[in-house]
Amino acid sequence: MTTSGDTATTATPTRTRVAPGTGAIPPADMERAAQHLTDISAFFSQRVVGQEKLRSSLVATLIAGGHILLESVPGLAKTTAAETLAAAVSGTFHRIQCTPDLMPNDIVGTQIYNYGTGSFTTQLGPVHANLVLLDEINRSSAKTQSAMLEAMQERQTSIGGEVYRLPDPFMVLATQNPIEEEGTYVLPEAQMDRFLVKEVLTYPNPQDEVEILDRVSSGRQVAALPQAPVTIADVKFLQELVDGIYVDSAIKRYIVDIINTSRFSGPRPVPGLADQLRVGASPRGAIALMRVGQAMALQAGRTFVVPDDVKAARHAVLRHRLVRTFDALANGVAPEQIIDVIFDYVPAP
Incomplete structure (x- = not known):
């Protein structure tokens, strides 16, 4: 692991350049990525409880x-x-x-x-x-x-x-x-x-909220954080690995079918969807589903995207890209409900 204090003296490990989307990522690079992601999570948990x-x-x-x-x-x-x-x-x-x-x-x-x-x-x-x-x-x-x-x-x-x-x-x-x-x-x-x-x-659950109070009362919440475990160079390394995560053509077709279904077409159009939506997701939404799916796969330690990665990202990626109708807003129909219906109608590969 390379820390910010020794970047001048410790050389960054060399690795094989991975072509975008090939999934041909050396095991050593995946191990290094897993260590960086673990370090970030551990550092994050020192200041943020739960979430x-x-x-x-x-x-x-x-x-x-x-x-x-x-x-x-x-x-x-x-x-x-x-x-x-x-x-x-x-x-x-x-x-x-x-x-x-x-x-x-x-x-x-x-x-x-x-x-x-x-x-x-x-x-x-x-x-x-x-x-x-x-x-x-x-x-x-x-x-x-x-x-x-x-x-x-x-x-x-x-x-x-x-x-x-x-x-x-x-x-x-x-x-x-x-x-x-x-x-x-x-x-x-x-x-x-x-x-x-x-x-x-x-809101945090009661157990996490008790932990927050314990940290505040003991002074741990305002204590100085230790030296950062990851460097900017490590972040660029992780971004390059995300580019190399393999996305099969079936997954790409799945994403496109989801986006097109939000536009009232797709392989299995959702009946009555036009009553809930005015505008569906743009091509940028399809790109976002794929990119976040690749990032989710890397966090899970895989070199390829599976349908569950796309499903896990569905709310975060699409909730702000769907424009609901006045009726949907008046009836309190959440965008997450519409997204779930769309995913239910599109068969996963």
Whole structure:
């Protein structure tokens, strides 16, 4: 295992370059990946109690090279989870508190005029970090929300006509509070679709909540974290392995059938689905199902994707990509219910 303190003296283990999607990953690389994933999980559990689903989604999003949207009521450790993940992988971390008066330049950066030299200098914004937390993103205006589009999709920002590449890896973690509507701006569909997954957090169980109180009362919750067990180079290594996870043509066909079923077609159209949905998932949804499925397979220690990997990712990947009808919203039909019906109708390979 390579730690951040000895990266200058310890050479990164060499490995065979894996072609994308071949599944021809050497056992030594799989063992190294398993160790890194175990280290991240152990580090995460030192600060965040429970929330295993959140941890799995965060890690899957990171190694799949995507972005994540977290939704929950206040106090469920969203910010703590983001900070802990960044610390676990030795990445740079910036937190942006979104407010109605937040401007795009506050995120991307700006040019500052130097009266002494008579020239402009560029000051990069907080988006230039490995992991960026956009806290309560729906409190910022649509103009400010759209400032993140180029960063999330193109991995770059434009300031004063110059293009600045973002660090690699780069991941956005955005949070939103679903119980407050006053002073908020609903994220547009174009912005929502750029999040690889959307995770909805629930309250911890009583046992975990007792553990939280024990940690707070004993001071363990605010104790300094140990040295990060994983480096940014290790994260890039994991991302390369995800690229090499094999996806059979039958799995790809399965994913396409699911996406097409959400568009009222597919091999077995769902009767009455048009009464619940206005818009189905885009091709980006199919890509996300495959990418998250590959990340899930790697976390499970496999070099290939199985249908259960796709099923495990279905809610996180599709819940923010389906646009429900007014009737579905009025009747309280959750997107997860619609997704489950679609998966029930599509036969797995």
